[in-house]
Amino acid sequence: MKCPLCDSKNDKFLNHKNRSFYHCDNCDGIYVDKEDYLDVEEEKQRYSTHNNTIENKGYVKMFQRFLDDTVRKFSDDINTVLDYGCGPGPVLAELLKKDGFEVDYYDPVFYPEIDESKKYDLVTCTEVFEHFHNPKENIKKILKKIKKGGYLAVMTYFHDGKDVFKNWFYKDDPTHVFFYNTNTFKYIADEFNLEILFNNSTKHVLLKKPD
Ligand SMILES: [Zn+2]
Numbered sequence: 001m002k003c004p005l006c007d008s009k010n011d012k013f014l015n016h017k018n019r020s021f022y023h024c025d026n027c028d029g030i031y032v033d034k035e036d037y038l039d040v041e042e043e044k045q046r047y048s049t050h051n052n053t054i055e056n057k058g059y060v061k062m063f064q065r066f067l068d069d070t071v072r073k074f075s076d077d078i079n080t081v082l083d084y085g086c087g088p089g090p091v092l093a094e095l096l097k098k099d100g101f102e103v104d105y106y107d108p109v110f111y112p113e114i115d116e117s118k119k120y121d122l123v124t125c126t127e128v129f130e131h132f133h134n135p136k137e138n139i140k141k142i143l144k145k146i147k148k149g150g151y152l153a154v155m156t157y158f159h160d161g162k163d164v165f166k167n168w169f170y171k172d173d174p175t176h177v178f179f180y181n182t183n184t185f186k187y188i189a190d191e192f193n194l195e196i197l198f199n200n201s202t203k204h205v206l207l208k209k210p211d
Pocket of ligand 1: 025027
């Protein structure tokens with residue numbers, strides 16, 4: 001099956017809980033067979049069960065670490081933010097507002113309204129990239145929302161290679177269908193003409209669009 005990020009053809013390396021996984025030799029991504037995707041209703045049901053509110057201290061702490069690593073280092077350049085794929089409770093948007101940013105949020109399932117023409121200094125995508133059925137097209141769409149010289153801050157857990165993938169917890173969420181690592185983000189940066197400003201090699205990445 002073809003890689004939905006870079007289009008190269010790869011072989012299956014794992015069957016696990018009724019899903020087939022492929023590793024891409026070109027971009028180092030790992031992806032699920034598209035026959036095994038949940039449908040939209042099943043995905044929505046699954047997302048609605050997440051306990052992701054501002055009262056959940058662990059959840060908030062996770063975002064604070066993400067903001068420290070990425071957004072807060074460049075706060076002087078940033079006024080407007082779009083939180084893309086915020087899920088049922090826009091917690092990160094609340095934290096960004098507290099930091100003084102002007103924040104909009106969007107989620108294809110829960111908050112589908114979006115100002116098509118508006119562009120932002122920063123787009124945040126936390127726990128979003130791993131849900132993309134078509135990462136190439138989704139990334140293109142996101143980049144259209146960012147101004148020239150603007151930023152894209154991403155949080156998604158990096159995989160540690162196909163040899164240890166079988167025991168990795170993150171793959172077991174049936175809505176997670178594409179997994180990245182440092183090489184995959186290098187591929188994305190090259191392909192979409194972005195600069196990687198920060199990468200903690202486990203889950204936080206900050207990219208910049210050229211001026
Ligand atoms: Zn690929």
